[in-house]
Amino acid sequence: xxxxxxxxxxxxxxxxxxxxxxxxxxxxxxxxxxxxxxxxxxxxxxxxxxxxxxxxxxxxxxxxxxxxxxxxxxxxxxxxxxxxxxxxxxxxxxxxxxxxxxxxxxxxxxxxxxxxxxxxxxxxxxxxxxxxxxxxxxxxxxxxxxxxxxxxxxxxxxxxxxxxxxxxxxxxxxxxxxxxxxxxxxxxxxxxxxxxxxxxxxxxxxxxxxxxxxxxxxxxxxxxxxxxxxxxxxxxxxxxxxxxxxxxxxxxxxxxxxxxxxxxxxxxxxxxxxxxxxxxxxxx
Numbered sequence: 001x002x003x004x005x006x007x008x009x010x011x012x013x014x015x016x017x018x019x020x021x022x023x024x025x026x027x028x029x030x031x032x033x034x035x036x037x038x039x040x041x042x043x044x045x046x047x048x049x050x051x052x053x054x055x056x057x058x059x060x061x062x063x064x065x066x067x068x069x070x071x072x073x074x075x076x077x078x079x080x081x082x083x084x085x086x087x088x089x090x091x092x093x094x095x096x097x098x099x100x101x102x103x104x105x106x107x108x109x110x111x112x113x114x115x116x117x118x119x120x121x122x123x124x125x126x127x128x129x130x131x132x133x134x135x136x137x138x139x140x141x142x143x144x145x146x147x148x149x150x151x152x153x154x155x156x157x158x159x160x161x162x163x164x165x166x167x168x169x170x171x172x173x174x175x176x177x178x179x180x181x182x183x184x185x186x187x188x189x190x191x192x193x194x195x196x197x198x199x200x201x202x203x204x205x206x207x208x209x210x211x212x213x214x215x216x217x218x219x220x221x222x223x224x225x226x227x228x229x230x231x232x233x234x235x236x237x238x239x240x241x242x243x244x245x246x247x248x249x250x251x252x253x254x255x256x257x258x259x260x261x262x263x264x265x266x267x268x269x270x271x272x273x274x275x276x277x278x279x280x281x282x283x284x
Contacts, residue, residue: 004269007265010261014257014261018251018254021247021251024243025244025248025251032237035236036237042230045226052219053219053220053223060212067157069190070164075112075165075166076165077162078164078168079113079114079167080169081153081168081169082170083118083231083235084098085119086139086140087243089247093243101170115133116134116137118141119141123137123139136153146232147229150225150228150229153225154221157224164188168184168185169185171234173238174234180239187224
């Protein structure tokens with residue numbers, strides 16, 4: 001009888017877990033759908049801003065900016081931004097990213113790294129491994145706050161007391177609903193050739209209301225912020241997709257385990273009933 005009670009309790013536990021994973025699956029799909037509806041607008045904004053920056057930059061080839069294009073040959077003030085998730089239950093989303101990040105640090109070791117962590121999982125990792133080099137942390141990463149975080153990060157990069165010689169971002173890129181890939185993005189030094197390659201040579205000149213240097217500095221600052229928005233948004237999109245896949249697999253596994261456990265419970269219960277009937281018949 002004690003074994004039957006144990007199995008009954010186990011069945012109840014599995015059913016509770018299945019309800020939780022199923023609810024998380026539905027929530028993550030809903031959040032992913034809401035984020036997906038915003039993707040085209042963000043992509044168009046970044047693309048349009050890139051084209052505008054390329055046109056103005058091509059008309060002013062002598063433009064330079066000490067923060068975006070540092071002249072120092074020594075990378076003695078590098079900044080690394082790690083973007084993880086706020087919550088767990090998303091499979092290998094964070095573990096793959098952190099493994100990729102560790103591999104980079106082993107391949108390119110430096111004693112000058114400064115770190116910024118975005119997302120609670122990234123913050124926890126940084127506090128455990130690089131607590132002495134953390135500059136800023138953003139543990140709350142949601143769809144409502146990612147624009148504010150991007151704005152604050154861009155302001156920090158552009159207004160740092162000492163210009164950063166490089167800014168590198170580690171995050172998950174959304175390749176497809178079933179594929180989220182850890183990627184590294186070099187934000188600074190600013191790649192002028194990559195931007196100019198987006199357009200053809202201009203066929204007409206420009207009339208400047210302000211100095212070209214000032215216009216390009218402002219456009220580049222907006223471009224840096226747009227890049228940060230895009231990368232953080234991609235991480236959020238990947239997180240919800242990874243969580244849905246993880247919770248969907250967990251729900252399927254719970255259903256299979258529940259079915260097998262119920263079958264075993266019924267067999268054991270029937271055997272117990274048969275034994276009791278046999279003993280009762282024998283006593284007569």
